[in-house]
Amino acid sequence: MNPGQAQTLESLFGPPSELIDIGKFVGCALNQDQARDEGERDNVAHEIEDECSVDGIRESLFNVWNNPLLAAHLGKGHDKAVSNFHVSANLTKRTRKAEKSVSSTFSSGVEELQQSLDAVELKAFRLNTDSILFMRTSKNSDYNVLEKKGPVKTSDGAKGSQDVIITLSVYDKVAWAASYVKRSSQMSFCSSQTLEDVYRSIPCLTKEMPSGYDPSTSGCLLYLEGKVYQNEEQDGYSGKLFSHLDSLSKRRPNIIERSNANLHDSTFHSLNIRLREPYWMVHSGNCEHFVVFDQIRLAHIADPLSGYPFFLQVPPALLDLCRGCTKVPAYWSIVGDIRLGESPCVLCDFCWKSMGDSEEENVKVIPVTKPRAPAS
Structure with missing residues (x-):
């Protein structure tokens, strides 16, 4: 990405907050909440209710x-x-x-x-x-395809007494402009969950590839406040990343280091993050996302006790159009066919039948995964 694209991308977020130590935030917030007696809490609640009435x-x-x-x-x-x-x-x-x-x-x-x-x-x-x-017209990312009103649970993660609620959004690059992004989902986590839970919860078609397609690189990498977290061994994603950075320049302007903990061991309690700051995630070869923390707050009595993470918003997915006719949604993903000029190349059923079978041996024809909303 060139500097102009990077500046355009950064302008879509922020301004970022000061660095927040989530562990210290949880301790200070819970101590202040416990120190306040019930009578004082009731008075504050009534004052807020009267002011906002x-x-x-x-x-x-x-x-x-x-x-x-x-x-x-x-x-x-x-x-x-x-x-x-x-x-x-x-x-x-x-x-x-x-x-x-x-x-x-x-x-x-x-x-x-x-x-x-x-x-x-x-x-x-x-x-x-x-x-x-x-003023602007409504965009595709403004709509919500969740079938039921309110949050939709995705697992059985339970909220502990020392947990705070963290809301984050996931953004994807749009196909027509590499320097622009669209929000693909918004979720709420409890702070005892891990970065691995974030990766597993993100709705992404790349993770749902059929078993017949084996990506060249698996796993996930998340860059967060100067540290690289991954769910593989150190010679996996991070090794390729640092080798690439070393090939560009011997003196990197930003200090980037490997985290001692992987995604599975890194809970939100252990993180230092900024609100409204985009953090880069890559998985399954070259599928990129940007993770943005929207909110950190104390748990409310009305918050669910289990089912975290919860989906709050998932916009309707846009189907890829056929690369051949550019008229109808693609049905097949063709991998390794030199006649198409790109791999994988998505085609509708009519265009693929019109081309005929390839004479190459390693060509794979895979049905395009249908986008779907999380189950409620």
């Missing part, structure tokens, strides 16, 4: 949203305002004129609601032209 506007809000006519007016008005901002911002192209609302068609109830909204003196209440900088 919306009882004053709850009834009026529900009266509006429970009325289909008023709710439709608010939704259409917002969509029209956003559309007008996009039209006015797109000055270089010929676009349709901004739509104007016609107040004469309002019913009495809608007109009263609109008058009350117009009477709000708060300047931040209304959208202005600068709002267009913070």
Whole structure:
């Protein structure tokens, strides 16, 4: 990756937090929580509840949203305002004129609601032209394909009394731009779990390759705060990484060292990490991910006692298109066929049948793994 791509990638995250020793954070947070008596906790809880209460506007809000006519007016008005901002911002192209609302068609109830909204003196209440900088259409990574509402458990990991909850997201590079990424999943772990649990939990099609395809390199490597963790012997992934770095330059600007502990032995308690900092992971040859820690917090009484890690969000997967016709999703992954120019090469069933069988001996034809959401 060239420096320009690296800068673009870094700009998609952050700013990173200060370095956090998770073990010390757990100790300090639990000690402070235990030192606070029950009466003080109740008082703090009531103060927070009173400060965040919306009882004053709850009834009026529900009266509006429970009325289909008023709710439709608010939704259409917002969509029209956003559309007008996009039209006015797109000055270089010929676009349709901004739509104007016609107040004469309002019913009495809608007109009263609109008058009350117009009477709000708060300047931040209304959208202005600068709002267009913070608006975008929804992306594929914004959607969630989990079938049930709430978190979906993936294993039987149990939360201990000394555990905190850690939320992390996994990002993948997009095929059309190597310097951009998309979020592929978000999970919550308890701090007694390991980095091996992170690797095993990540939904990735590469890990689901059929048994007929044997990758040239197996295992996993995670680079985290200057240390390289892996689930193999020291001459595996890390050996190849350091050999490559040595071949580039005898003097590396960043100090990178092998961790004495592997992925299986490295619990979150033993880590020093930064929030919103992308950490590089590679496995199964050259499949890359970026792991970003989003949140570290004390466990709440409503948090589940077991089932960790939990999936919080998994966006719908995009199917690879056939490299031949680029029209329909690929059905076959062809490995080792010199006629295709790349290996593996994904093709639909029609394109592969049109090419005919290869005369090469070591050509493998493997069904493309269908993307799926975690089981609920």
